[in-house]
Amino acid sequence: MTSTYTYPKLSDEGVKTIVNEINHYALSNGLVMYKDTNNLANETAVAPITLFPTIISKNDFEQAVNSQTIYNKLYANILLDEKNWLSNEISKTSHLDPDFTGKLYDLYVKYESDKVYKKQNLQLGIFRNDFLIDHLDGGETSIKEVEFNTISVSFGGLSNKVSKLHEFLFDSDYYTFAGKDGNSFHNEKIEVPVSESLQNIAKSLKLGVDSFEKQQDQKNTIVLFVVQPNERNVFDQRLVEYELFNKYKIKSKRITIDQVDSLIKKNEKDSKLYYENGSLISVVYFRACYSPNDFLSKKSWENRLYLELSLSIKVPTLKMQLAGSKKIQQLLTNKDILYRFIDDPKESASLLDTFVKIYPLDDSKDGNFAKELIKENDPEILSNFVLKPQREGGGNNIYKTDITPYLLKTYPNEKDWDAFILMELIKSVPTSGNIILRNNELYNVNILSELGIFGSVLIDDKSKKILYNTYDGWLLRSKLSDSNEGGVAAGFGCVDSLALI
């Protein structure tokens, strides 16, 4: 469908003008990223970006938006489940990923069995559900879920900025200046919306602060951002901090997980956490700790548990992080499991609509079927699949015909394959006409776009209630269509925004 839409065809002069507008806007408004890790100091560069917002069907977008609070509810219900289905499921496979899921799960078990520290009954989730647009044979499109992220979801800040930039360019007629050349931006029905993801993420953090302060009868508490050292995408995080400060006068501090034992103190009596300057920490917001690379020492793992075993509200808790496992995503594509957590048939049907087939590689019927597929190694069949380990952060997936050789070579013992899921590839069709600007170079290439929808929940373990459940804005990331993954910071993608039609 989108392929019939066309982008402005700019003259060389027009391109120069728009690029200049983009550079000035981005550098004035924090739409930036450190250029490389050599100078994370006083100089920065325009974030990789598209010249135009990418044209997407309004129906598809609205379907994704409308699903967010249902997805939020699904994960909230999993976390609130009396029988702790989540823990039971994770325990079955976590030992197969001893470097990460296994360790996270061990910490979670220690947390659960701890009898020393006071526990926080509130959990705050700041999520992002990622979709690709599937192209069906009849030319129809529909959104399909790539993955549900429960920890360290990024680009809420930059998405707000890039969508405002594109709105600025659109409203200032830079997209229609070339005259009536049939480009879709002349269409009166086209909308270039702004993502309020920055404002909404800050609002959710404020809710965490307020809830803690009310619960504990405290004031002037702070948010602790747990971050990676040498973060190139630091401005995306900082924008949230400045929004918290400017709008709500809420202060924040940033530390790495390795600094916890030197900068944070816990009151052993009431389990309250304090920053070294004496500020009480109401919310611990993880923008790190989603990958084993973030834990470079035994101490860093201990620090993670230290934070968990405190009265601060964690965004997310270890349990909430584990709920975002690819294994859990796979299990939820099973209707019986899904119905358990979303009993409204209309709601569960709307989620099922967005799932593609995901196979386990265990000894179930589905699992054995999938393992056979892999062993048969038919290139045509395997070209429809991606193999995913339990990792976040990009660059970990194995695609198509690489799957079989990879598994056979690296995991000769088939039992170990259960650490992976096998996911059907979403057949998203590259679009052409938009232009990527990165490092001051233009790439007039086919792109693939991934739509992320932000959402938040605040849940109460004690009352087993969902106290807050919202849609928080969106993100569009686009990448060269011939690169398999789309990490913007990692180096192959860029931030984009939407033109709805």
Place this chain on the structure above:
Amino acid sequence: MTSTYTYPKLSDEGVKTIVNEINHYALSNGLVMYKDTNNLANETAVAPITLFPTIISKNDFEQAVNSQTIYNKLYANILLDEKNWLSNEISKTSHLDPDFTGKLYDLYVKYESDKVYKKQNLQLGIFRNDFLIDHLDGGETSIKEVEFNTISVSFGGLSNKVSKLHEFLFDSDYYTFAGKDGNSFHNEKIEVPVSESLQNIAKSLKLGVDSFEKQQDQKNTIVLFVVQPNERNVFDQRLVEYELFNKYKIKSKRITIDQVDSLIKKNEKDSKLYYENGSLISVVYFRACYSPNDFLSKKSWENRLYLELSLSIKVPTLKMQLAGSKKIQQLLTNKDILYRFIDDPKESASLLDTFVKIYPLDDSKDGNFAKELIKENDPEILSNFVLKPQREGGGNNIYKTDITPYLLKTYPNEKDWDAFILMELIKSVPTSGNIILRNNELYNVNILSELGIFGSVLIDDKSKKILYNTYDGWLLRSKLSDSNEGGVAAGFGCVDSLALI
């Protein structure tokens, strides 16, 4: 007085923390400047900046603020004067500066005598009055005017940002973290205010747009920014454009004076100006054309007149630009002249309080006295003076004992000295304890600070009325105390803000 105040004494770790906070804040919020003219594209750097706001007496600050609307009125009244005193005075010496004042005045005369084009009766002024703090012998301080700028006043954008940064650091306890070490930021009475200069300058431009649109019964007009090519300080200007767009949906376009004939069209019937995309230009806002270097061709001078001879509101008109001459400033220190334009004795007295002695170098009594001083060439006496030609933009003044040899050598004919004014040096005392951060290097040096007060007027030549007269915020620029001039972009100064006590 201010010398008894002390700044935080930071540990090495404390400095590192604050510098990191400054870098992130500045790069996220457009508190930036292009690093050099080689890459005015996709990379930028933190603007030269101080670590702390500079401590200034609240009295001095308030005196400067309170004088602004009186200064505005003074210049408005000069412009509205029925006898055109301004033109008469400028005509006497403009031929002595044939490269610039002479040419500006010629254009002005052509404008006045033109009978072809429709003229705009509204003039909008966006001014900045600059002060130094004079230190009297008894230890008292008082503010003294350096110069009144009527064209292209800059740093309204960055001043808002740097004051917000310092407020953020102060409110986040970065200045008191080191503990009660007697530093003045522990003082409960200290205030770290925010300059609303960005918001107010945009508001004044909007007033220009609204006034034009009402007058002409038009809508959706734009502001034309006339700028220099390769402007390093472009973000300061862009911030105003984005404020106009975000708050008022007013669009703007940027051109250099050399591009006027190719990008701007005038309707010969009604003298309305249009940008090449067809947008009607309500306001022409000069962020260039204040120096002969901005006019590199005959065409550029013609373009300047072309803009003047249009119905658009000019910020400023040629006449308003000429009112900002140093010659006019000198004349206004004459009480009789001052009283002509500000008849309220309290008001004129409050202005006189802020003047230092300025001599003409003409054949008046004062002028002959000053010329004698120069020729006597007593180093002790001349060390109290600065010689100023009619130029803007810094780097043109001649200081102290350089004055006599300069004049004797360059202007052997004493008649030509009348192009200059001889101004008493304001005895401002350097302060120590603040730290300059520029290009990622720290300078723990004595600094001199110059306070700028922004203000606007809208005046009507027809009714001879002042329609609008406001104080618009402030700017503090600081420089190493051993460099004679304080241009931030030019390379020796930095943007600072205020801590009032």
